Amino acid sequence: MKFDLLIRDGEIVFPGLGVRQGSIGVVRGKIAALLAPGARAEAADVIDARDRWVMPGLIDPHTHIGFGSNETDFETESRSAAIGGVTGLLTFHRSNDLRESTGPWKARGEAQSLIDFGFHFGVTSRLHVETLPECAERFGVTSIKVYLMYKGASGASKGFTEIDDALLYRALLQGARIRGGVVGVHCENVEVIPVFREPLKAAGRNDLRAWDEQSPGFLEAENVFRVVYFGEKAECPVNIVHMSSAESLDIVRRARRPGRAPIHVETCSHYLGLTRDSAIGLLGKVNPPLRPQADVDALWEGVSDGTISTIGSDHVPRKRETKGPDLWKATAGFPGIGALLSVLLHEGVHKRGVPIETIAAATSANVARLYSIPDKGVIAPGMDADLVIVDPDRMTTIDPATQDSFSDYSPYEGMTFRGAAVRTVLRGRVIAADGAVDPAARAAPAGRYLLRPTSTGHRS
Ligand SMILES: [Zn+2]
Structure with missing residues (x-):
């Protein structure tokens, strides 16, 4: 041959x-x-x-293409990905009507992207829930995300007025009907955040650590508990995306058992390579926040023992000028797809002795399996x-x-x-x-x- x-x-x-x-x-x-x-x-x-x-090309399961430049992100960010060893990405697609917007967004990706790409649907309204089976079938999308941190006033400021537990539960019921369906959830109890935020602001705090203090890990864990519980009742596989805290991981370990709908866990490279004390100032503002070192160590344990099955970058390609000087007004999120592999090799393989095949599984095979991506993630003939x-x-x-x-x-x-x-x-x-x-x-x-x-x- x-x-x-x-x-x-x-x-x-x-x-x-x-x-x-x-x-x-x-x-x-x-x-x-x-x-x-x-x-x-x-x-x-x-x-x-x-x-x-020689590893399978990475498939980054968590990116936000279009948050930098709607017109050119597929092109520029896929270049950054390619340089870093990433051959596929999944990006969150959000719009008022997914039936109208998904086709043109897909066409833009096909024209511009250097690497393969797919979508998760962002579900923020009743219309999204109702049209989900149709959109899933038409566009070959099996995964959605519900944003619990955009409930109430926090969502209203972004134009989302329908996000509540009922929307989450309806999304879980719909997700259960889609073959291979999985519902990802941003877990952060936004209703409790002001209890911590108000005194921090009043004290004039403007440092990265304050971002963690306003939304401590247990506010993520509380949402994780409810999501996995609802997931069991709705018989829908759930995915705790961008998990950041040790307590959340413990809740998943306790909730998993044979016979119930699966609970998947994703974390991101920054929760494995940065802390709230990293000397990066407001560049490190992200939701959920960067955590103390103990959480980083616990998440690595979760990667090693398989509790965490996928790792993404939560890539957000905005400009530096949006990151300060005021912590409370700065944008959340930062770019990461180009550094994803290097962070995991350095922090995981070299510093902690995590086997390279474990890193490969979390960045390729497990991603392909969880999101039903055919012909990817494994090195084998065909x-x-x-x-x-x-x-x-x-x-x-x-x-x-x-x-x-x-x-x-x-x-x-x-x-x-x-x-x-x-x-x-x-x-x-x-x-x-x-x-x-x-x-x-x-x-x-x-x-x-x-x-x-x-x-x-x-x-x-
Ligand atoms: Zn999120």
Whole structure:
């Protein structure tokens, strides 16, 4: 067999299983064969992967494309992703009427994105709940998100007036009807936050730690309890997205048991690599907040033991000027997709001894399984040849100027991480190498829409 591409003699990372040396042969964008180390094979292109990990391309399950520039985010943020070893992303799509907006938004992604992309639907109204089965089927979307932190006054300021527990419960009932359906929830008890916020503001606090103090971890945990309880009653799989606190994790551990609807947990790279005491000032404002070191350590334990199954970046590509100087008025969220892999390699593999196959599972195989994404996340014949080649020891210092994002800062700027993507391959084509986007990929973005099977299981 002659291959289009041969990735030769790498340390192949099999998510959740282990690492084995060998070569990967690619034909027409698919993995065609796994070969023993040193095996001879003919190929049009060869990448020498000795002493390199070869992992499935990362699929970032949590991004906000369009929060920087609606017009160009798919292009710029997919470049940043490609540089960092990410070959797929899921972004939250919100609008008044999902039936109208999803098609054009998908078309924009198809025109601009260098990597594959798919959607979660943001559910903020009764109309969204009612039209969900239709939209799920039409657009191949199995996942939604409900924003408990936009209840009441906090939601009204953003134009959301229908978010309450009834909307959550209706969404769970609908989610249970969709094949592969999963309801993600932003857990943060926004009704209690003012109890803490008012005295902090009155005291003139303007530091990052105050953002955690106004919404301490137990306010997330309280919402987690109710969401997993409602999920059980509605028989709907739930996903606690961007989990940030140790107490939340304990609640999930206690609530999980055979026979009830699954409880999934996602965390984000910043809850694993930054704390409320990191010297990044208001750049670190995010919802839920960055936490004390003890929470970071507990979340890593959750990643190691599998309680947490997926890790995303919660990428928000706004400009630096929106991040201050007033903590209470600054925007929440920051860019992170380009640094996702390096943060996890540095903090997880090198600092804590987390196996690379565990990182690979949380960033590829588990994401593909949870969100019913076909042909991704595993290195095996027949799967898409979405791969990232990693130098485990390459040191990189995060510089926003080299992230190729619409955003112009990073919460990690100036930090040096050990371990970096050196080649990113999408369906057999190199789309980024050594910290830069491939010129051909830049000129002709070839990302495809991730259509997920819903009711019938097969689509043509
Ligand atoms: Zn959220």
